[in-house]
Amino acid sequence: MIKYVVLLRGINVGGKNTVSMEKLKLYLEELGYKNIKSYINSGNILLESDKTHKEIADQIEKVLPIKFNLDSNIVRVLILSNKDLKEIISKAPKGFGTIPTKYHSDVIFLLGVSSEEALKVFSPKEKIDRIWPGNGVIYSERLSAERTKSRLNRIIGTSVYKSMTIRNWNTATKLLKLLEEM
Numbered sequence: 001m002i003k004y005v006v007l008l009r010g011i012n013v014g015g016k017n018t019v020s021m022e023k024l025k026l027y028l029e030e031l032g033y034k035n036i037k038s039y040i041n042s043g044n045i046l047l048e049s050d051k052t053h054k055e056i057a058d059q060i061e062k063v064l065p066i067k068f069n070l071d072s073n074i075v076r077v078l079i080l081s082n083k084d085l086k087e088i089i090s091k092a093p094k095g096f097g098t099i100p101t102k103y104h105s106d107v108i109f110l111l112g113v114s115s116e117e118a119l120k121v122f123s124p125k126e127k128i129d130r131i132w133p134g135n136g137v138i139y140s141e142r143l144s145a146e147r148t149k150s151r152l153n154r155i156i157g158t159s160v161y162k163s164m165t166i167r168n169w170n171t172a173t174k175l176l177k178l179l180e181e182m
Contacts, residue, residue, distance in 0.1 A: 001034060001048040003082045003182050004056065005175050007109055008043030008064070009165035010074035017070045019043075027067055031059065035182055039175060044167070046178055053079040076111045078165060082179045084136075089176050092139055093132045097169035104147055105169035108138040113163040121158040125151045140166075 011017045021038035024045070028036050033047040033056075049056055061077040064070060080088070088107065097105040110118055115133035122138070124131050128146045132139040142150040155161050167175070 005080050006045040007078040009076040011043045019068050085176045104142045106140045107172045109165045111163045121155045121160045
């Protein structure tokens with residue numbers, strides 16, 4: 001069995017596409033996944049399976065909108081193994097996420113789009129926003145004291161935004177820790 005984290009995009013955001021993590025957990029058990037755990041109510045699931053990344057993503061992305069009556073246009077699924085997530089965390093820019101009192105740090109996970117393509121929709125504001133491309137991710141940091149002036153939210157209206165799911169650094173690192181403890 002391989003340990004995976006499932007990142008669900010487009011659920012439990014702004015009161016839309018509401019999914020109970022407990023009901024989702026039960027449903028994933030019905031589908032045959034093992035050792036299922038959820039972390040916070042924003043679409044972070046840990047599980048074990050013998051299936052491939054693609055098989056899991058395809059199955060969940062197909063059945064989730066039907067089972068829970070969701071807008072399938074915004075629901076996307078990203079599957080990362082323990083190894084995948086560990087690499088993303090370890091390859092973060094030096095010092096990234098280490099000063100949470102000064103910076104809001106996020107990992108923007110990309111779903112079927114390259115970091116080069118995704119970077120085109122960003123317009124970081126000098127001295128406030130910083131972004132770095134990674135393998136399948138974009139690392140984003142905003143100066144906390146000036147975060148209302150950040151341009152990060154400008155990506156929301158872009159077509160590429162539908163191919164992104166964002167987790168703050170604390171959530172990303174906690175998911176890795178939980179995977180390793182499974």
